[in-house]
Amino acid sequence: MTTQQKHVAVLMGGFSSERPVSLSSGNACADALEAEGYRVTRVDVSHNVATVLDELKPDVAFNALHGPFGEDGAIQGVLEFLQIPYTHSGVLASALAMDKQKAKTIVKLVGVTVAEAKVMNRFDFTSAHPMIPPYVVKPVAEGSSFGVVIVKADQPHPPQIITSAEWKYGDRVMVERYIHGRELTCAVMGDVALGVTEIIPTGHQFYDYDAKYVAGGSKHECPAKISPKIYQKIQTMALKAHQAIGCRGVSRSDFRYDDRFSEDGELVWLEVNTQPGMTPTSLVPEIAAEAGHTFGELLRWMVEDASCLR
Numbered sequence: 001m002t003t004q005q006k007h008v009a010v011l012m013g014g015f016s017s018e019r020p021v022s023l024s025s026g027n028a029c030a031d032a033l034e035a036e037g038y039r040v041t042r043v044d045v046s047h048n049v050a051t052v053l054d055e056l057k058p059d060v061a062f063n064a065l066h067g068p069f070g071e072d073g074a075i076q077g078v079l080e081f082l083q084i085p086y087t088h089s090g091v092l093a094s095a096l097a098m099d100k101q102k103a104k105t106i107v108k109l110v111g112v113t114v115a116e117a118k119v120m121n122r123f124d125f126t127s128a129h130p131m132i133p134p135y136v137v138k139p140v141a142e143g144s145s146f147g148v149v150i151v152k153a154d155q156p157h158p159p160q161i162i163t164s165a166e167w168k169y170g171d172r173v174m175v176e177r178y179i180h181g182r183e184l185t186c187a188v189m190g191d192v193a194l195g196v197t198e199i200i201p202t203g204h205q206f207y208d209y210d211a212k213y214v215a216g217g218s219k220h221e222c223p224a225k226i227s228p229k230i231y232q233k234i235q236t237m238a239l240k241a242h243q244a245i246g247c248r249g250v251s252r253s254d255f256r257y258d259d260r261f262s263e264d265g266e267l268v269w270l271e272v273n274t275q276p277g278m279t280p281t282s283l284v285p286e287i288a289a290e291a292g293h294t295f296g297e298l299l300r301w302m303v304e305d306a307s308c309l310r
Contacts, residue, residue: 006038008303009058009084011075013044016067017146017168021277026064028279029299033062036296038303045070050078060306061086062299064278071275072098072141080308087302089274090310093246097274098141100174104271107241112269115256117176122167125158134178137162139169150178179268181258184224186238187276187287188251189298190305193235193242194291197283198224222286227263234267241272248310249302252276252284 010033012026013019026042034040041056043049045065053061061084069075071088073095079086089097097103104114119140120130129135133155139147147169149159161167183199198221224231238253252273259265276284280295288298 006060006303007041007056007058008033008038008060008062009041009043009053009056010062010064011043011045011049011070012064013046014065014067014070015046016065016069018067018070022064022066022070025066025278025282029062029064032280032296032299033303036300045075049075050082053078053082053084058084060084060303062303062306063088063275066275066277068098068141071273076310083308085306085308086310087306088249088310089245089247089251093248093310094274096245097247097251097272100138100140100271103241103245106244107237107269107272110240110244112237112240112244113267115177115179115268115270117174119172119174122162122171122173125162127157129158130175131177136176136178138174138176140172140174141170147173179256179258179266180260181256181265182226184226184234184255184257185283185287186234186253186255187284188238188242188247188253189288189291189293189301190249191239191243193239195222195287196224196226196231196234197222197287198226199283220283220286222290226257226259230257230259230263230265230267237267237269238272241269245272247272247274248307249305250276250284250298252287 010026010030012022014022030040030042061079063086065075071094073091076091076094101119108114133151134153135151137149151159184196186196187194199218201218234255241253242251254270256268257265285295
């Protein structure tokens with residue numbers, strides 16, 4: 001089947017807190033795939049997505065969803081049931097990667113360094129810190145840094161927002177030792193670790209939602225200005241994590257690197273993103289471009305890599 005004959009349904013939107021990000025990714029991918037010659041249908045995913053896809057009968061589903069239902073194994077299960085080849089990771093890998101603590105447990109077994117962490121119910125936060133500060137509290141299964149709270153060393157009590165009615169990210173949270181230093185990320189494409197980028201937030205305490213998606217919120221140093229030894233170590237760890245969790249297609253692993261006292265410093269893996277942002281200026285397309293792949297070529301590779309039983 002030629003590119004012109006292949007019908008690609010780009011799945012976007014959905015109903016998670018990352019809907020706006022997904023719409024941005026999905027429309028950018030749909031535009032680029034059309035430019036590559038594919039016949040493209042844009043699908044704003046709702047609860048009747050199985051019926052919509054069964055009527056469309058696309059050759060491939062390009063998954064541009066983010067957050068719960070889109071990258072936790074749920075939509076992947078629907079696509080397996082419908083026998084529609086799809087991009088990115090499969091049911092199990094998606095579910096494991098979305099659960100930050102389970103992902104940590106798996107990658108630690110293959111020698112990837114992770115930060116000390118524990119999962120607890122948010123209502124178990126009392127007047128006492130659950131861990132010696134500084135530490136980070138984050139939802140177990142959210143993306144785009146939604147719900148992430150940094151507790152500083154001098155904070156006298158746990159963050160009150162976690163137990164408040166304003167909290168909307170589920171009752172299970174992960175408490176993780178805070179790692180000082182630089183934010184680094186590495187993309188994996190198939191079984192190849194691509195380059196490493198440093199993310200430098202501008203006017204933000206860390207790489208939060210606004211730093212990710214608001215213009216001027218951060219800058220990207222691609223490739224990262226770090227020693228070849230650390231650069232290669234990040235690539236090795238990213239590929240190990242990708243393979244240990246069973247990821248397919250494209251993924252992106254995030255790291256913290258504390259080089260305040262020595263070049264070797266402390267390098268810690270944070271998480272793997274099985275559905276990284278896919279606008280032309282997102283991290284993975286930037287890293288792929290540095291490796292010689294245009295945005296269109298990257299998306300073409302993902303479509304041609306699509307399958308079931310991933």
